[in-house]
Amino acid sequence: MRFALLGTGRISGWFARTCHDSGIAEPAIVYSRSQERGEEFARSHDIAAWSDDLDAILADPEIDAVYVASPIPAHAAQVRQALAAGKHVLCEKSLAVDLAEAEELVEAAKKADRVLLEAVRHIHDSAMETIRAHLPELGRIWSASFEMIQYSSRYDAFRSGTVLNAFNPELGISALADVGIYPLHAAVQLFGAPRRTAAMTLSLPNDFQASATVLLDCTSTVVTCRYSKVTHGVTPSVIEGEDATMTIDKIAEPSEIGLHYRDGRTRTLMSVPARRPGDTMTGELEVFAQLVEAHDVDHRFHAQTLAVQAIVDEITAQAGESAPPVR
Amino acid sequence: MRFALLGTGRISGWFARTCHDSGIAEPAIVYSRSQERGEEFARSHDIAAWSDDLDAILADPEIDAVYVASPIPAHAAQVRQALAAGKHVLCEKSLAVDLAEAEELVEAAKKADRVLLEAVRHIHDSAMETIRAHLPELGRIWSASFEMIQYSSRYDAFRSGTVLNAFNPELGISALADVGIYPLHAAVQLFGAPRRTAAMTLSLPNDFQASATVLLDCTSTVVTCRYSKVTHGVTPSVIEGEDATMTIDKIAEPSEIGLHYRDGRTRTLMSVPARRPGDTMTGELEVFAQLVEAHDVDHRFHAQTLAVQAIVDEITAQAGESAPPVR
Numbered sequence: 207m208r209f210a211l212l213g214t215g216r217i218s219g220w221f222a223r224t225c226h227d228s229g230i231a232e233p234a235i236v237y238s239r240s241q242e243r244g245e246e247f248a249r250s251h252d253i254a255a256w257s258d259d260l261d262a263i264l265a266d267p268e269i270d271a272v273y274v275a276s277p278i279p280a281h282a283a284q285v286r287q288a289l290a291a292g293k294h295v296l297c298e299k300s301l302a303v304d305l306a307e308a309e310e311l312v313e314a315a316k317k318a319d320r321v322l323l324e325a326v327r328h329i330h331d332s333a334m335e336t337i338r339a340h341l342p343e344l345g346r347i348w349s350a351s352f353e354m355i356q357y358s359s360r361y362d363a364f365r366s367g368t369v370l371n372a373f374n375p376e377l378g379i380s381a382l383a384d385v386g387i388y389p390l391h392a393a394v395q396l397f398g399a400p401r402r403t404a405a406m407t408l409s410l411p412n413d414f415q416a417s418a419t420v421l422l423d424c425t426s427t428v429v430t431c432r433y434s435k436v437t438h439g440v441t442p443s444v445i446e447g448e449d450a451t452m453t454i455d456k457i458a459e460p461s462e463i464g465l466h467y468r469d470g471r472t473r474t475l476m477s478v479p480a481r482r483p484g485d486t487m488t489g490e491l492e493v494f495a496q497l498v499e500a501h502d503v504d505h506r507f508h509a510q511t512l513a514v515q516a517i518v519d520e521i522t523a524q525a526g527e528s529a530p531p532v533r
Numbered sequence: 534m535r536f537a538l539l540g541t542g543r544i545s546g547w548f549a550r551t552c553h554d555s556g557i558a559e560p561a562i563v564y565s566r567s568q569e570r571g572e573e574f575a576r577s578h579d580i581a582a583w584s585d586d587l588d589a590i591l592a593d594p595e596i597d598a599v600y601v602a603s604p605i606p607a608h609a610a611q612v613r614q615a616l617a618a619g620k621h622v623l624c625e626k627s628l629a630v631d632l633a634e635a636e637e638l639v640e641a642a643k644k645a646d647r648v649l650l651e652a653v654r655h656i657h658d659s660a661m662e663t664i665r666a667h668l669p670e671l672g673r674i675w676s677a678s679f680e681m682i683q684y685s686s687r688y689d690a691f692r693s694g695t696v697l698n699a700f701n702p703e704l705g706i707s708a709l710a711d712v713g714i715y716p717l718h719a720a721v722q723l724f725g726a727p728r729r730t731a732a733m734t735l736s737l738p739n740d741f742q743a744s745a746t747v748l749l750d751c752t753s754t755v756v757t758c759r760y761s762k763v764t765h766g767v768t769p770s771v772i773e774g775e776d777a778t779m780t781i782d783k784i785a786e787p788s789e790i791g792l793h794y795r796d797g798r799t800r801t802l803m804s805v806p807a808r809r810p811g812d813t814m815t816g817e818l819e820v821f822a823q824l825v826e827a828h829d830v831d832h833r834f835h836a837q838t839l840a841v842q843a844i845v846d847e848i849t850a851q852a853g854e855s856a857p858p859v860r
Contacts, residue, residue, distance in 0.1 A: 348735055348744040348764050351678070351757075355773060357795055365775075404731035406748050406755045408675055417675040419748055419755045421733050428733045428746045430678075430757055437675050437773035438795045440780060446682060446764035448692075453767060468684055468765045 207495055208234040210263045210293075212284055213275030214247040217298060220484030221273055221325075221491075222251040228488060230495050233273075237263055260284075264291035271296060271498065273325070279303055279378045285311050289318040296494045298325045299387055300518065301511055303378065308515040312508045321497045323490070324511045328388060329395045330489030333460035336476050337445075337452065338396060343465060344447025350397070351430040352389030352457045355439025364410070372435070373414045380415040381435045382407075382521060388458040389431035389443070390420070390514050396445075397424035399513035407525035410436075420521055459486045534822055535561040537590045537620075539611055540602030541574040544625060547811030548600055548652075548818075549578040555815060557822050560600075564590055587611070591618035598623060598825065600652070606630055606705045612638050616645040623821045625652045626714055627845065628838055630705065635842040639835045648824045650817070651838045655715060656722045657816030660787040663803050664772075664779065665723060670792060671774025677724070678757040679716030679784045682766025691737070699762070700741045707742040708762045709734075709848060715785040716758035716770070717747070717841050723772075724751035726840035734852035737763075747848055786813045 209225060211218050211233055218236070225231040235255040238244035244256035257263055264272070264287060272288040274281055274297040281297055288295045295315070301324040302308035315322030328334060341347065360372035371377055372384075380386075393400075400422035407418040417434035432439075442453040442462075452475075455462040463476040497505050536552060538545050538560055545563070552558040562582040565571035571583035584590055591599070591614060599615040601608055601624040608624055615622045622642070628651040629635035642649030655661060668674065687699035698704055699711075707713075720727075727749035734745040744761035759766075769780040769789075779802075782789040790803040824832050 348761055349682075349746060349759060351759065351768070355676075357775070361775075402733070404733065404748060406729070406731065406750050408753070408755060417755070419676060419757050421731060421746055421748055423733050426735070428735060428744070430746050430759065432676060432678065432757065434675055434773065436775055438778055438793070439771075439773065440778050440793045441678070441768045441771055444766075444768055446761065446766065448684070448688075448763055451765055451767050466765070466767045 207231045207270045207498065208268055210234060210269045210272050211236045211253070211275065212260070212272060214238045214243050215275060217483075218247070218273070218275040219251055220487055221275065222253060223484060224487040224491055226252060228491055231491055234269060235263055260287065264288055264293060269293060271494070274298060277378060278383060282307050282311060285322065286314055289314050289320050289322065292318070292320065294321040294494075294498050296323050296325050296490070299391070300324070300383060300515065302515060305512065305515045305519050308512055312512065316503055319503055321494065321501070321503055321505070323494045323497060323505070323507055325487075325490050326391050326510070327483070327487045327490050328458050329391050329510065330493045331459070331486045332489060333463065333476060333486075334392070334395065336463055337454065337460070340452065340465065340475055341396070341445070343450060344445060344452060345449030347427050347445060347447045349428050349430070350393070350443070350445040351432065352392050352443045353432045353439050353441060354385040354388045354458060355432060355434045355437055356385055357438045358435040361436050369412060373410065373412070373416075375412065375414045381417060381433055382415060382518060385435060386418060386420070386431065386433040386521075387514070387518070389433060390517055391510070392443070392457050393422050393424065393429040393431060394510055394513045394517070397422075397427050397429055400424050400429070400517065403517050403520040403524075405521040405524045407521065415525060418521065418525070420517070422517070459483055534558045534597045534825065535595055537561060537596045537599045538563045538580070538602065539587070539599060541565045541570050542602060544810075545574070545600070545602040546578055547814055548602065549580060550811060551814040551818055553579060555818055558818055561596060562590055587614065591615055591620060596620060598821070601625060604705060605710060609634050609638060612649065613641055616641050616647050616649065619645070619647065621648040621821075621825050623650050623652050623817070626718070627651070627710060627842065629842060632839065632842045632846050635839055639839065643830055646830055648821065648828070648830050648832070650821045650824060650832070650834055652814075652817050653718050653837070654810070654814045654817050655785050656718050656837065657820045658786070658813045659816060660790065660803060661719070661722065663790055664781065664787070667779065667792065667802055668723070668772070670777060671772060671779060672776030674754050674772060674774045676755050676757070677720070677770070677772040678759065679719050679770045680759045680766050680768060681712040681715045681785060682759060682761045682764055683712055684765045685762040688763050696739060700737065700739070700743075702739065702741045708744060708760055709742060709845060712762060713745060713747070713758065713760040713848075714841070714845070716760060717844055718837070719770075719784050720749050720751065720756040720758060721837055721840045721844070724749075724754050724756055727751050727756070727844065730844050730847040730851075732848040732851045734848065742852060745848065745852070747844070749844070786810055
């Protein structure tokens with residue numbers, strides 16, 4: 207499968223490497239509005255071609271699929287254009303800026319008879335399968351707490367008075383989009399769409415939403431999602447059942463997964479050296495390739511995308527209802 | 534200070550031992566409706582007298598104070614009666630069944646010119662002072678998660694079909710009253726009364742509220758309180774700041790408190806052998822004795838009692854709004 211990569215950010219580089227390593231996909235060309243940035247990215251990621259002409263890329267019959275890794279607000283237009291050109295589309299999370307846009311893009315893919323998949327790396331990672339496979343051993347599951355509490359290196363600059371893009375709310379960036387999305391996707395993947403959402407979000411003086419806690423009522427299980435770009439988390443994510451509790455060191459890229467029984471026994475389900483985000487994109491690429499191979503355009507992952515986007519919209523609405531940020 | 538103990542439960546035994554060990558208080562007499570139970574309790578806890586006549590106990594001028602450790606629904610009548618008899622009152626948590634009753638009892642104490650203190654052992658424990666003293670080292674605090682997730686030994690019987698008192702909702706018992714009260718008191722003690730509360734409670738088929746997660750918006754900090762009597766928690770309580778995160782092994786009776794800096798350095802603030810609940814009641818006894826000594830009937834701990842009771846009422850109201858328990 208020959209991919210056109212849209213975007214030259216860090217995640218696009220990880221995806222290029224994932225393709226090279228996969229044996230099933232080739233990063234054939236990279237698109238950038240800047241020829242210079244495109245060339246630099248192509249050369250440093252072993253990609254044969256680059257271009258600033260998206261129409262020409264999409265008109266190329268040698269290109270099978272498009273990987274969209276532009277800023278979130280730019281996703282919709284590029285996804286629509288790629289689908290209209292007959293390409294399959296793997297689009298970085300979040301697919302859309304809100305639920306209405308996400309629903310429109312899913313419908314557009316079905317009408318175009320092409321595969322559209324949101325690239326949510328951890329739900330397609332083999333570690334998620336390990337987690338799911340062992341849930342029955344926990345007994346009835348009452349609660350879970352999924353965390354992604356990561357102090358951003360860019361926050362040092364913010365505290366010194368310089369607002370870098372990573373903390374600029376006008377670019378559609380937030381702790382929710384950057385890190386919160388991981389615990390939310392894990393919750394929906396494992397426990398289904400919630401029937402209620404309660405969120406409390408805290409913002410920086412420039413209105414950047416920096417930290418939040420979200421409760422999801424998943425009928426028989428309450429899931430807490432905690433995320434932040436301004437503090438340093440030290441506790442694992444946990445799933446608590448009547449017979450045992452499961453711990454997951456990092457919900458976005460697990461390397462240690464354990465079972466803790468009430469009698470004190472423990473059991474290691476996964477233990478590998480710490481993984482980087484770029485090490486966990488193979489699953490999503492393989493799932494995408496399988497969907498394309500099966501020409502499964504109306505697949506089950508659309509429901510996951512839409513359920514999480516509905517939660518994101520609800521969190522955003524509740525943040526708007528909150529008192530103004532503490533200054 | 535000579536105490537009359539009202540109640541012969543386990544916690545009353547711990548209080549008797551705390552008095553004996555304190556050098557400032559004496560458990561002079563124990564009240565029980567059953568002479569037999571009173572005698573047995575008195576003999577096994579080195580108490581000289583027992584009685585089933587509460588009026589006579591309260592009429593005794595040799596009794597300075599009353600420790601109320603009856604079931605929560607019985608607190609109000611006994612507290613009123615003791616205050617009316619001119620005794621100071623140390624009453625086990627929760628003082629009252631709802632905010633209106635708590636406010637009435639606080640007013641009754643002020644009118645009677647006697648000290649009334651809710652016995653909330655961990656907020657008067659020296660470990661809480663250790664926690665508070667080191668909060669400035671965390672930098673701006675964005676979030677905290679306080680947990681008391683303790684599988685009750687009585688739940689094995691419930692699962693086998695026998696509903697013991699510990700899981701009987703008709704006795705005013707719940708995970709909130711038994712264990713949830715500890716994280717809530719810690720949150721209010723450290724971060725103040727919340728401006729919003731969001732709670733999700735799960736119940737057993739007999740409507741016993743067994744597990745819940747509560748979000749508290751404490752203005753500049755969001756505190757998550759998680760508690761359960763049906764699962765086994767393995768993670769510590771945490772307080773997350775911009776410069777460091779504090780971990781507390783058990784919020785109700787800390788024995789390990791640590792600081793974790795972003796650069797990986799750690800610092801131990803407290804490390805002692807695991808403590809039992811009965812080992813942590815000295816602080817509340819000392820505070821009560823100081824309030825009596827100072828005759829401070831309008832003291833600052835009333836605000837803590839009322840703030841937590843307001844949260845409890847809100848959790849109860851939100852639990853009532855939830856969908857019915859999953860059967």
